[in-house]
Amino acid sequence: SLVGSLYVLDEPSIGLHARDTERLIHVLRELKDLGNTIVVVEHDEEIIQAADYIIEIGPKAGRNGGEITYTGKPRIGRFTYDIPMQRRVWNNYIELHGARENNLKNIDVRFPLNVMTVVTGVSGSGKSSLVSKVLYPALKKYYGGIAEHTGTFGKLSGSLHLLKDVEFVDQNPLSKSSRSNPVTYIKAYDEIRKLFANQQLASQMGYTPSHFSFNTPGGRCETCQGEGSITIEMQFMADLTLTCEQCHGKRFKQDILDVKYRDKSIFDVLEMTVNQAIEFFAEDPQCKVIVQRLKALQDVGIGYVKLGQSSSTLSGGESQRVKLASFLAQDNTQPTLFIFDEPTTGLHHDDITVLLKALNALIGKGHTIVVIEHNPNIILAADHVIDLGPEGGAEGGNIVFTGTPEELMLCDKGYTGKYLTKIIHQSV
Numbered sequence: 142s143l144v145g146s147l148y149v150l151d152e153p154s155i156g157l158h159a160r161d162t163e164r165l166i167h168v169l170r171e172l173k174d175l176g177n178t179i180v181v182v183e184h185d186e187e188i189i190q191a192a193d194y195i196i197e198i199g200p201k202a203g204r205n206g207g208e209i210t211y212t213g214k215p216r217i218g219r220f221t222y223d224i225p226m227q228r229r230v231w232n233n234y235i236e237l238h239g240a241r242e243n244n245l246k247n248i249d250v251r252f253p254l255n256v257m258t259v260v261t262g263v264s265g266s267g268k269s270s271l272v273s274k275v276l277y278p279a280l281k282k283y284y285g286g287i288a289e290h291t292g293t294f295g296k297l298s299g300s301l302h303l304l305k306d307v308e309f310v311d312q313n314p315l316s317k318s319s320r321s322n323p324v325t326y327i328k329a330y331d332e333i334r335k336l337f338a339n340q341q342l343a344s345q346m347g348y349t350p351s352h353f354s355f356n357t358p359g360g361r362c363e364t365c366q367g368e369g370s371i372t373i374e375m376q377f378m379a380d381l382t383l384t385c386e387q388c389h390g391k392r393f394k395q396d397i398l399d400v401k402y403r404d405k406s407i408f409d410v411l412e413m414t415v416n417q418a419i420e421f422f423a424e425d426p427q428c429k430v431i432v433q434r435l436k437a438l439q440d441v442g443i444g445y446v447k448l449g450q451s452s453s454t455l456s457g458g459e460s461q462r463v464k465l466a467s468f469l470a471q472d473n474t475q476p477t478l479f480i481f482d483e484p485t486t487g488l489h490h491d492d493i494t495v496l497l498k499a500l501n502a503l504i505g506k507g508h509t510i511v512v513i514e515h516n517p518n519i520i521l522a523a524d525h526v527i528d529l530g531p532e533g534g535a536e537g538g539n540i541v542f543t544g545t546p547e548e549l550m551l552c553d554k555g556y557t558g559k560y561l562t563k564i565i566h567q568s569v
Contacts (some may be wrong), residue, residue: 144176148441154185155486157370158263159560162229166191166211184489186564190215198444202528203414203445219568220490222521228545229504229524231255233303235478237279239295244538250479251522254278257500257510265533268484268513271291273309276511277480280307293336305475310464311482312457320355321452323415323443329434329446330354332388336428337407343400352397353407360397362388366431392449411449415439418448437470440502442495458487465499478509485516493518517564520557521546531555 144510154162162185170180170191181188189195197211205265215478231253234536238249243412253260254407262267270292276374279297284306315326324330334350346409352360365385369392373381384390391398391408398406405421413421413436417455418488422428422435438444442461452460468479469521481500493516512519526549528542541555542548552558552566 146177147180148172149180149182151182152184152487153181154188154262156483156515158261158266158556159187159517159557159564161264162187171544177556180406184487186220186490189509190219201445202443205445219564221568222496222518222565224521224546225385231524233254233300235280235297235299235301235304237276237294240275240292241294242274242292242536243267245270245275246293246538248538250540251299252509252511252527253525254300254478254508255413255504255511256526257504257512257522258514259514259520259523260527260529261513261515261520263531263533263538263556264530266431266529266531266537268529270515270538272511273482276309277309280304295513300350302484304478307478307480308468310461310468310484312461312486315452315455315460315463318356319451319453322449323410323438323446323452323455323463323466324411324435324467325356325450326452326463327434327470328435328472331427332419332431332434333407333410335364336431337400337402340400340402346396346400347396353393353400355392356492360393361390362394364388365392366495369391373449376412408449412447414445416444419444421492434470437466440469440495441466441499442492456487458484461497462499463505465496467489467497469502474506476509478511481510481512481514483514484512485514485519490518497522508535511526516560520549520561521565526557528552528557530554530557 153165157165160555165209166188183189192215195211195213195215196209199206199208199210208521215501235250235254238250239247240250241247250271260272262268275294275403278291279294281288281375282291283297316322319471337353338348338350348360351357356363361367362385364387369385369388369390370382373383375381393407398408400406410418415435419432419435419439422431443459443462484496488496504510514520523546526544526546527540529552530537530539530541530547542552542558546561549558550562
């Protein structure tokens, strides 16, 4: 009942089915009608169209963003959705029998291999219980890995021999260390350190690749231990973070910074974005491996991130895409089932198109994708959809539908098919 308040919401549609998003919009309008002001950071099309005023920032991300590109009422045009001309055909599958975790109603579910399956349904319908709590830990233990408690189910069957492992690609931070960054995670930094250690001055001084690491003593600034900044703990206030006075934020000793590759120090390289670094290293055939590994980051749509950017500053969606890039960069990997939990979180409509290309690239390498998702782009791009519900909580946990997106739109049960039909008609 507050009046005259400013509410700021950061992506409130995260984790919400379209049915629930409509309810959210209704609540926001009620708050506004009471005399309050609502500011929402959002990518969801329905919330954007429901707004009274739009502030669009861009045009791109990172150094190519930060400008106001549009202000005013929502544009009349709707998002367009790319629907594949044909779906991948599948014959092999893994079947989970008798899933009874949380609200799951003793269901049997088939997960096709070598295609993309999307598990959808309203909030609380049992998606995470099925995929995160039962399927993933059950398969992880089957293939000899370690996982947390496995939810209640009967048995696994099907073509289990056609897979060698399962990976859950979540949005948790890449590392607890503030010195971790995207290029260390995808192993590109190992090659960059070798490159600098091979320079003439480095050879004369006896420097090894470890001297160009900010994780180990030797070449890093020991005052800040390679952080580039020093944190001062304040007993009753927020901690202060100050630029290191010894290295001035450059993280390495001056002797190490004197080593140059094509007039760039190791710090200069770490300050480059992924896109800049690809251009820089592509001119040297000896840097083929570096370019190949960095290209994986570009392919998942985060070419705007700096090489030395701390992993702790990445959003959940960015962290998830770095993990995806690490798998894309690997060669000779064994057939694996990859599980993604709402990978579109924090992504613009155009970014999702890039994400889909990366997911399809994994399938092209012989892997299998299972995605928990509400986003229509992802559902429409699926080869197979598993819709749970029909409601959330006690009234959920049933299989409402399994099949292709086209078949789902003809299904009169649940909410997902009706929603897909609605947005397809609106985008035409």
